[in-house]
Amino acid sequence: MREILEILSENARATPTEIAALLGREVEDVAREIREMEDSGVIRKYITLVDWEKADRSYVYAVIELKVALQRNTGYDAVAERIARFSDVESVRLISGDHDISATVRGRSMKEVAFFVAEKIATLEGVQSTCTHFILKSYKEHGVILTEKPKPKRLVVTA
Amino acid sequence: MKMRMKEISALRPEAKVARKVRAMPPSGIRKFFDMVNEMDEAISLGVGEPDFVTPWHIREACIYSLEEGYTSYTSNKGMPDLRETIADHAKGWLGLDYDSEEEILVTTGVSEAVDLAFRAILDPGDEVVVPEPCYVAYVPDIMMAGGVASTVSTDSSNQFKLTPEAIECAITDRTKALLLSYPNNPTGAIMTRGDLEEIADVVVENDLLVVSDEVYDKLTYSEKHTSLAQLDGMQERVIVLNGLSKSHAMTGWRIGYVLGDPALVAAMTKIHQYTMLCAPTMAQMAAVEALSRGDEEMLKMRHEYDLRRRLFVSGLNRIGLTCFEPKGAFYAFPSVEGTGMTSAEFSEMLLNEQKVAVVPGDVFGPSGEGFLRCSYATSREELIEALDRMETFLSKRGL
Ligand SMILES: Cc1ncc(COP(=O)(O)O)c(C=O)c1O
Numbered sequence: 001m002r003e004i005l006e007i008l009s010e011n012a013r014a015t016p017t018e019i020a021a022l023l024g025r026e027v028e029d030v031a032r033e034i035r036e037m038e039d040s041g042v043i044r045k046y047i048t049l050v051d052w053e054k055a056d057r058s059y060v061y062a063v064i065e066l067k068v069a070l071q072r073n074t075g076y077d078a079v080a081e082r083i084a085r086f087s088d089v090e091s092v093r094l095i096s097g098d099h100d101i102s103a104t105v106r107g108r109s110m111k112e113v114a115f116f117v118a119e120k121i122a123t124l125e126g127v128q129s130t131c132t133h134f135i136l137k138s139y140k141e142h143g144v145i146l147t148e149k150p151k152p153k154r155l156v157v158t159a
Numbered sequence: 160m161k162m163r164m165k166e167i168s169a170l171r172p173e174a175k176v177a178r179k180v181r182a183m184p185p186s187g188i189r190k191f192f193d194m195v196n197e198m199d200e201a202i203s204l205g206v207g208e209p210d211f212v213t214p215w216h217i218r219e220a221c222i223y224s225l226e227e228g229y230t231s232y233t234s235n236k237g238m239p240d241l242r243e244t245i246a247d248h249a250k251g252w253l254g255l256d257y258d259s260e261e262e263i264l265v266t267t268g269v270s271e272a273v274d275l276a277f278r279a280i281l282d283p284g285d286e287v288v289v290p291e292p293c294y295v296a297y298v299p300d301i302m303m304a305g306g307v308a309s310t311v312s313t314d315s316s317n318q319f320k321l322t323p324e325a326i327e328c329a330i331t332d333r334t335k336a337l338l339l340s341y342p343n344n345p346t347g348a349i350m351t352r353g354d355l356e357e358i359a360d361v362v363v364e365n366d367l368l369v370v371s372d373e374v375y376d377k378l379t380y381s382e383k384h385t386s387l388a389q390l391d392g393m394q395e396r397v398i399v400l401n402g403l404s405k406s407h408a409m410t411g412w413r414i415g416y417v418l419g420d421p422a423l424v425a426a427m428t429k430i431h432q433y434t435m436l437c438a439p440t441m442a443q444m445a446a447v448e449a450l451s452r453g454d455e456e457m458l459k460m461r462h463e464y465d466l467r468r469r470l471f472v473s474g475l476n477r478i479g480l481t482c483f484e485p486k487g488a489f490y491a492f493p494s495v496e497g498t499g500m501t502s503a504e505f506s507e508m509l510l511n512e513q514k515v516a517v518v519p520g521d522v523f524g525p526s527g528e529g530f531l532r533c534s535y536a537t538s539r540e541e542l543i544e545a546l547d548r549m550e551t552f553l554s555k556r557g558l
Contacts, residue, residue, distance in 0.1 A: 021469065022467075154208060155206065156192060156206065157188055157203060157206065158205070158207040159294065159344075
């Protein structure tokens with residue numbers, strides 16, 4: 001199971017046939033295990049890592065750090081889940097340190113992101129302060145170095 | 160001045176080359192290299208080294224050492240720090256104690272260590288039993304050392320393992336040593352502890368030394384590597400040669416090492432100090448980092464080789480190139496029997512028609528004839544594409 005997940009987390013398009021060949025297993029067994037993991041939610045979604053800078057449409061991303069008042073029954077969950085509902089928000093995480101919650105927000109322009117934070121996030125009950133960090137350049141995402149140059153070539157045949 | 164020129168051209172420099180060097184056969188790899196090199200977009204399964212770049216933490220340690228100014232010679236034997244790290248590593252990996260002062264020598268790759276070992280132990284005419292198919296350097300190195308290589312074949316019906324009977328057939332009263340090279344290049348064969356027990360008996364009975372090239376020891380896929388040195392009473396007889404080229408993707412750094420009896424290590428060190436002085440300092444610094452903190456990255460690379468191994472070996476068998484399961488290194492050694500072609504013919508036509516480069520098995524000794532060495536130290540995508548092209552190549556011939 002873990003081996004299948006590692007292959008899929010590297011390449012979401014790996015087919016059961018390819019995975020079976022890599023693991024020396026039966027295709028049907030691999031396909032069944034994948035289905036089970038999809039059903040039970042171990043596999044949540046297959047995604048594509050896009051370098052939007054290279055595509056013709058680029059987005060503005062920001063990391064928003066929030067200070068939040070703890071609520072008696074729900075802790076941070078109620079606020080965090082409310083924030084998570086906005087489709088502009090890509091991730092929401094409870095964090096340690098100076099702030100309590102960190103969210104990444106995607107928008108078409110800095111203005112759009114700034115207004116979204118001001119109007120929708122900062123005004124939520126329980127949110128005490130927000131701090132917006134616009135992302136200027138991304139060097140590595142999901143383990144992939146975006147600025148990497150091609151590997152130097154090896155000799156074509158060696159002993 | 161003119162006179163002088165004439166004298167030189169009459170000299171025929173090629174005739175001045177030493178007889179034993181002239182007698183050395185040119186490497187069969189070379190010819191193939193030239194052919195593949197001229198071809199654009201060939202997929203090469205002919206590369207005997209990792210396709211990974213050395214892990215960053217190792218490169219970074221080297222860069223830091225340069226910033227700190229470690230650019231002088233080190234002690235002939237290698238930096239004390241590195242020798243101690245190697246001793247710890249040998250203790251953890253083989254469970255054997257080697258004294259970092261007397262029983263360890265750091266060399267410029269296993270290549271230098273192979274040369275030193277033979278030069279240190281061979282008198283003119285002394286024989287070394289060499290199982291083949293094997294890595295291309297052993298026989299020439301033995302010749303250069305004034306020794307005689309007495310090759311014995313291994314075969315696919317026995318998973319290319321060395322048998323005690325084969326050694327016994329080759330032993331004469333001039334036999335001084337046995338060469339072992341497992342996990343094996345080019346076959347991917349390994350020797351289990353049980354296999355080695357039988358070899359140990361023959362070695363002791365005939366009072367042989369053993370030169371054991373274990374450079375692929377971390378790359379085994381069915382069981383952990385066993386060294387002959389680990390067997391009861393064998394440590395003093397075995398000169399273990401190892402290095403970081405394959406395990407840590409460090410071929411270009413040129414770091415190897417020797418573990419062995421103090422008298423033998425001292426003899427090798429004597430030659431090393433006059434020919435090499437010491438292994439490159441910055442590479443020694445990197446080796447400390449690799450051996451003390453490189454396991455995680457090493458295991459990741461091994462895991463990837465293992466995935467590719469399954470993919471590729473099952474693919475070869477599927478398209479009709481029968482291949483026994485290689486259990487170590489990163490080579491598959493399929494048979495071309497039944498295609499009506501020799502290894503060289505198959506490889507040359509495959510290259511010309513489908514632009515896939517493999518190395519003909521006979522490059523590694525006559526018993527490699529009928530086989531191809533295919534390295535799976537290349538990306539999955541390339542392996543899949545190479546299999547497709549090989550299948551086309553075979554089906555065009557109705558095979
Ligand atoms: C069996 C074997 N020994 C030794 C070497 C050379 O290793 P190094 O880079 O340590 O000189 C190789 C390289 O291909 C090899 O396959």
